[in-house]
Amino acid sequence: MTLDVLRALAGEIAIAVSSGQVSARAVTDAALARIATRNPQLNAFTDVTRDRALAKAAVLDAGAAKGPLAGVPFAVKNLYDIAGLVTRAGSKINRDNAAAGDDALVVEKLDAAGAVLLGALDMDEYAYGFTGENVHDGNSLNPHDPSRMTGGSSGGSAAAVASGMVAFALGSDTNGSIRVPASLCGLFGLKPTYGRLSRSGVFPFVASFDHVGVLARAAADLASVYDAMQGRDVADPAQAPRAAERVLPLLGQGASGLRIAVAGDYFRRGGRPECFAAVDAVAAALGATREVVLPAAAAARAAAFVITAAEGAAFHLPRLRERPQDFDAAVRDRLFAGAMIPAESLLRAQKLRAWFHRRVAALFEEVDIILTPATPCRAPLSGQKTIEIEGTEVTVRANLGIYTQPISFIGLPAVTVPLWTEGETLPIGVQIIGPPWREDLVLRVAYELERKGVARAPVA
Template sequence: MSAADLLLRDATAMAEAVRAGAASATALVQASLERVDATDGRVNAFTAVLGERALRRAAQVDASLASTNGARTRELPLLGVPFAVKNLFDIAGLPTLAGSKIERQTAPARADAALVRRLERAGAVLVGALNMDEYAYGFTTENSHEGPTRNPHDLRRIAGGSSGGSGAAVAAGQVPLALGSDTNGSIRVPASLCGVFGLKPTFGRLPRTGSFPFVSSLDHLGPFARSARDLALVYDALQGPEDAGHPHDPGCAQRAVEPVSGVLAQGARGLRIGVLGGYFHQRAGAQALAAVDLVADALGSGVSRASVELPLVEAGRAAAFLITNAEGAALHLDDLRRRAHDFEPLSRDRFLAGALLPAAWVARAQRVRRVYAEAVARLFARYDILLAPATPSAATPIGAESFEVNGHVLPVRPNMGLLTQPFSCIGLPVCAVPVWGTHANQPNQPDLPVGVQVIAAPWREDLVLRVAAALEAAGVAHAPVAALSSEETPA
């Protein structure tokens, strides 16, 4: 199998091929760079391609395999696997853009972000930085500074956001793995719309050192992948307390590594699973609800068909909005005063609104957040897993200002994340799994993916990944590489 063909498989298969000598790290990385060159003019996932660095690193991996340390190198779980990161992760030698115009003028990062270092220690090779919404404030990645990232499965549509470049790069077969961030849904929304797997770990599970913050009390970092086993593999490589000698992320829980790859084969066996209704049913369209039904059917007898109500969910989402507005604005006050014209207009206006929020409102939002978290925690005495749609619909057209859900017309930018936001503000681990074929009873709808959220109690990433693996094994969740045509990018 050629390296180009291998690139269309998952990261586990790539690492196994390098380990067995069937491919070299250099050949894999070269294939990744060539695919980026051939496809990114249409997708626009990348903002920087690190060809020289990537090939140098791949050559080091190959040399290590051939050296006296070869046996140890062969044990690396992500041996020779190319990956890319949202451009809010520090990359040594590049300014950390965070999707903005303003940060282009900052000094280059002096070191890689903590999670970049961890993936490279696991044998992976960084090939570039990825597009995103400005300062991570959005759900569409229609970035006016870099241009919109296009959904590889339909180039006329959004990739989701704010980690849209990450979701699109994986769906386009440019890389099998990518890192993103999730504050209100910014991993799960692109995973849903681009048809890939995405993991938002428990808040504090992974160190954020070396990443540009959006809302420190809500920000999570996590991976995208094309298979559940890849998601588990990369999550295991990312885990662990902060590295000694590096700056400390005060939100990091400093937990020891708790590997999950070895438990995937247990699947959903013995788990108590509930389907969220109420808010999540009313605010999801037919395709999104059909995706949840397909998942519930595949999981069988472990699923309670009685609709589960998430208590205080609307109050929790409102609290998340206020906290996001206020904390996000506080970080940018100086630039809002001096350089307001250099912000994207929509980001600027929301930050300005956040700067004007009364402190009493924000304090009350934090109290609501705590009460809401306690109420949701009580649900996990009855259920191990909760299911909900990840987005209200499949991907909307680029430039669309609104979309319709159950007769209600909603603005796209704030509401593509209306089903993910309730879980971000209370820090739960969630895996978005990609589901296809939900258009069967809607002949006017295109066959595009819609994700389903698999949600567990804090620190139970093992459970959400077991369910993701079970759904993949059942053929319900899968992440095919987009069949990018040779046609011109739509206007």
């Protein structure tokens, strides 16, 4: 069998390695060569773990038990601990820390499943951004057009997968940091339910919002990686005490029987025509005609801004006091502003959060899936500060997450699926949202859209 490992999906690579049709070493060598060729242009990787990857491939080829991700090359955002590397979290300050002694728990799980870690990936400083731009490590660039941004903060993760350097990558999502780059780089991106996956060994940003998740080029790959990462972790106090619930075997059920609605009102404003057209195309493919309203979504987004700034500032206060000059100025100033938010404002934001959660939970008694845009536009130019939307000039950094923030605000599971318009060279994503703990539903819908050819994620 001839396998194009630079375009093959994770599931295809695992089958080929497990059956002996291709060696893990051959896959790893091809991925390392691809990194050497593409990374200087795209700036996806901050560290390449070449020796570790080759050692893992040798173990697999020597007859070690083959897991469900045998030989699949992957990489992780550089806020995940990797044994022997400093977890820099996109910052200058963290570089003075000692190297991690162990891998983050989910990285350990993927290693146990046979996946081959190739390194750490670029990100916005301390995950506080939506652009994939970093003053310390440089900007990650969009493989479909390197003059464009990847989106962030998991920008390096998106660039690595979209360019074929790895088959999948881990990111983190606080306010949209997986779903935004998935949209701009044309990938499938999964943010699970808050508390579903362990965050042990992952550098935090906003503890009450932080999620770990994955970007890949197929819905089935999202499911395989998600299944491998599940499992109880008593060391993460935010993780829910739920047993693993595998989703890969359920994908074939597709969207059959699901009550699917399009979000109106707030989610039909604030974007360019292409983002709404993408939602309409997905709705048509799924036969979804119902429209629902997420009440007070604009207020939910505003409250998410308040909590993000306040919690982020509280966590970073020692660094702000001791080394303010070593922050990205834009990140530092937002954190300083967060430190000055009155307690009353934070309390009101938390009350709104609880109210919004109850109202959306009631909505999910009537529907199973809600569709929204993932981003308000296609990828802006790298370094672009403002963009015109509906006749108004708005800031890029603050507005790329306009549709993702109300969703992570209450921890709902969501998948971004990538759509391509004929004649366009850049993709745009649609967000598929489900009720808590129903990752199976959002992934089933993503898989159905992929099967129908509506969503696709070609290698750039």
